[in-house]
Amino acid sequence: MNLKDKLLSSYLTSQEHLDLDNSLHDIKDEAIKVFEEKGFPSKKQEDWKYTSLNSIIKQDFSLVSKQEDTIEFKDVKKYFIHDLDTYKIVFIDGVYSSYLSETTHDGVDVCLLSAALTKPRYKAVIDVYFNKIAPQDSLTSLNTAFAKEGAYIYVPKGKAVNKPIQILHFSTGNEANLMLQPRNLIVAEENAEVQIIERHQSLNGNAVFTNSVTEIYAGKRAMVDYYKIQNDKENASLIDNTHIDQQDSSEVSVHTFSFGGKLTRNNLNFYQNGEHNNSILKGVTIIEDKQHVDHNTLVHHKQPNCESHQDYKGIFDDNATGVFNGKVVVDSIAQKINAYQSNNNILVSDKASINSKPQLEIFADDVRCSHGCTIGQLDEDALFYMRARGIGVKEGRALLMYAFANNVLESVKIPQLKARITKLIANKLEVNLGFDV
Amino acid sequence: MLEIKNLSAGIEGKDILKGINLKVNAGEVHAIMGPNGSGKSTLSSVIAGKEEYEVSAGDVLFEDESILDLDAEVRAHKGVFLSFQYPVEIPGVSVTNFIKTAINQTRKAKGLEDMPASDMLKMIKEKSELLEIDRKFLSRSLNEGFSGGEKKRNEIFQMAMLEPKLAILDETDSGLDIDALRIVSNGVNKLRSKDNAVIVITHYQRLLDYIVPDFVHVLVDGKIVKSGGKELALELEEKGYDWVKAELAAG
Numbered sequence: 001m002n003l004k005d006k007l008l009s010s011y012l013t014s015q016e017h018l019d020l021d022n023s024l025h026d027i028k029d030e031a032i033k034v035f036e037e038k039g040f041p042s043k044k045q046e047d048w049k050y051t052s053l054n055s056i057i058k059q060d061f062s063l064v065s066k067q068e069d070t071i072e073f074k075d076v077k078k079y080f081i082h083d084l085d086t087y088k089i090v091f092i093d094g095v096y097s098s099y100l101s102e103t104t105h106d107g108v109d110v111c112l113l114s115a116a117l118t119k120p121r122y123k124a125v126i127d128v129y130f131n132k133i134a135p136q137d138s139l140t141s142l143n144t145a146f147a148k149e150g151a152y153i154y155v156p157k158g159k160a161v162n163k164p165i166q167i168l169h170f171s172t173g174n175e176a177n178l179m180l181q182p183r184n185l186i187v188a189e190e191n192a193e194v195q196i197i198e199r200h201q202s203l204n205g206n207a208v209f210t211n212s213v214t215e216i217y218a219g220k221r222a223m224v225d226y227y228k229i230q231n232d233k234e235n236a237s238l239i240d241n242t243h244i245d246q247q248d249s250s251e252v253s254v255h256t257f258s259f260g261g262k263l264t265r266n267n268l269n270f271y272q273n274g275e276h277n278n279s280i281l282k283g284v285t286i287i288e289d290k291q292h293v294d295h296n297t298l299v300h301h302k303q304p305n306c307e308s309h310q311d312y313k314g315i316f317d318d319n320a321t322g323v324f325n326g327k328v329v330v331d332s333i334a335q336k337i338n339a340y341q342s343n344n345n346i347l348v349s350d351k352a353s354i355n356s357k358p359q360l361e362i363f364a365d366d367v368r369c370s371h372g373c374t375i376g377q378l379d380e381d382a383l384f385y386m387r388a389r390g391i392g393v394k395e396g397r398a399l400l401m402y403a404f405a406n407n408v409l410e411s412v413k414i415p416q417l418k419a420r421i422t423k424l425i426a427n428k429l430e431v432n433l434g435f436d437v
Numbered sequence: 438m439l440e441i442k443n444l445s446a447g448i449e450g451k452d453i454l455k456g457i458n459l460k461v462n463a464g465e466v467h468a469i470m471g472p473n474g475s476g477k478s479t480l481s482s483v484i485a486g487k488e489e490y491e492v493s494a495g496d497v498l499f500e501d502e503s504i505l506d507l508d509a510e511v512r513a514h515k516g517v518f519l520s521f522q523y524p525v526e527i528p529g530v531s532v533t534n535f536i537k538t539a540i541n542q543t544r545k546a547k548g549l550e551d552m553p554a555s556d557m558l559k560m561i562k563e564k565s566e567l568l569e570i571d572r573k574f575l576s577r578s579l580n581e582g583f584s585g586g587e588k589k590r591n592e593i594f595q596m597a598m599l600e601p602k603l604a605i606l607d608e609t610d611s612g613l614d615i616d617a618l619r620i621v622s623n624g625v626n627k628l629r630s631k632d633n634a635v636i637v638i639t640h641y642q643r644l645l646d647y648i649v650p651d652f653v654h655v656l657v658d659g660k661i662v663k664s665g666g667k668e669l670a671l672e673l674e675e676k677g678y679d680w681v682k683a684e685l686a687a688g
Contacts, residue, residue: 379525381525
């Protein structure tokens with residue numbers, strides 16, 4: 001049985017024991033129908049031209065973890081930003097781990113979607129926000145149909161969450177070939193502020209396939225900073241669908257650091273539904289061997305007087321492949337828009353490749369939109385300059401690659417996170433740069 | 438310290454240097470002057486180890502050891518320093534981080550530990566004061582947006598930090614105003630000792646008023662055609678390179 005059929009046939013059973021409102025059952029029933037009709041995306045679709053899901057959907061994945069696994073904190077400590085005081089929402093094989101987590105209801109809600117979907121006190125928020133931002137594409141619908149667990153973060157009007165929130169999804173690999181579908185809902189009401197760091201991590205070499213959906217609602221003048229660390233093991237595949245609704249004068253930034261995994265697809269969509277907004281989309285991809293990372297971004301400017309900034313840097317070695325598909329749509333009433341998009345890539349080996357396609361659909365006439373894409377090699381003159389100063393070839397190249405990624409790193413607002421990412425890059429490039437960040 | 442024996446080298450099969458002979462001893466300052474296209478930059482690049490250049494004949498000995506087969510960074514570890522005519526911009530790497538990496542890589546090659554942070558800071562403070570470099574400057578990206586004078590001062594700052602045995606200054610005076618010239622020359626002069634040597638490559642005599650050479654060599658068409666003391670530089674200034682070429686032609 002292929003994966004699509006397995007998912008369809010297991011849908012009904014999966015919905016048993018879920019204590020949900022009828023309205024939620026209806027949403028899910030609709031969603032599974034969409035998935036049934038559309039199926040997994042294929043390479044025939046323009047947006048999936050360079051990323052094939054065949055190797056994943058041919059495999060037999062279990063949809064539920066049969067055992068409740070516990071893990072010792074000391075075994076996973078390194079995956080946390082442990083020198084930073086944060087809230088933590090931790091899942092092991094899709095199941096909440098209260099032992100490793102730290103949640104709160106003190107003025108803000110940092111807790112679980114399973115609670116939010118079933119308990120009456122959350123109903124008002126769920127009715128307004130759940131599944132309202134996400135479009136009905138097949139992968140998002142698939143997640144909606146099976147959605148039952150993930151992070152639920154609600155920040156009421158005027159509140160700032162006093163410390164960042166780490167969301168960690170661990171997969172133990174005790175169940176070989178597990179498919180996970182976490183669903184996150186983040187609501188920042190008017191003038192609210194929140195910072196989130198999310199990470200998917202498998203703990204052994206077994207295959208795991210994650211189809212994740214995150215909906216973020218940013219109210220008027222809200223500020224949301226989201227950081228994604230994608231540094232998983234070589235048998236892990238991730239499709240991350242993140243949908244963001246922005247109201248007037250809000251600012252949302254999403255930084256994506258992709259250093260690992262077998263196949264990673266980031267569908268990142270910003271819907272600017274208000275004026276005077278700023279959307280910031282940044283990424284650093286550093287991959288090798290046969291890894292594949294695909295960034296598919298959309299910024300939809302629906303209102304005037306807004307800005308968006310996209311800056312994605314990629315470094316590809318060995319046989320790694322990358323895709324950047326950046327779309328900016330400016331509706332006809334959205335005048336006075338400044339939309340910048342840039343994708344810069346370095347190919348370190350002859351066999352690495354990147355497909356980069358900026359797409360601009362502009363229907364307003366008083367806007368400033370730019371896009372730029374470069375694909376090149378490391379600057380040989382710069383490398384000689386370094387060698388002439390005694391810096392070896394390996395370290396010199398690493399320094400150049402670090403410098404290349406630097407202006408994305410510079411906009412990371414949490415110093416401990418920035419230091420951690422710098423260290424991850426250094427480890428990846430196998431150098432000890434000994435920098436103070 | 439440095440002995441160049443009959444060196445011929447070039448690029449893409451064509452020789453630019455056609456049999457260079459030069460001997461530089463510790464404690465000496467040699468100036469190499471010549472018109473454009475004479476091979477001055479080729480000479481400095483070949484000594485520093487730029488891989489694009491092919492050596493077709495001859496040898497370069499540094500402290501009695503042939504260095505032509507050594508990688509650029511190995512030559513740097515041995516104490517060869519090239520101040521670039523066009524220093525490269527490396528956005529994203531600060532001046533401080535660059536020099537720290539260079540120093541620690543050199544120490545590592547010698548089997549030493551990284552320089553302790555406090556020693557490094559002290560050294561940076563000392564040498565930046567010598568070159569009249571502002572502290573704020575040090576956290577800027579290397580050479581990015583620097584004026585010509587700032588780039589050259591930064592080159593000599595690196596030289597001061599790395600304390601090389603042989604420094605080759607490739608057209609260090611190009612793009613410098615009087616003040617920058619004074620500061621850079623002052624820096625170079627302070628670093629001079631009986632244990633190190635300097636090769637100053639330049640078009641113009643002016644720099645040599647500040648960094649006074651012991652020997653002056655004239656490079657024309659890839660060959661050193663005339664050598665003398667510092668007065669030779671003054672003669673060249675007066676009579677121009679054509680005078681040397683005419684002398685040669687006459688026999």
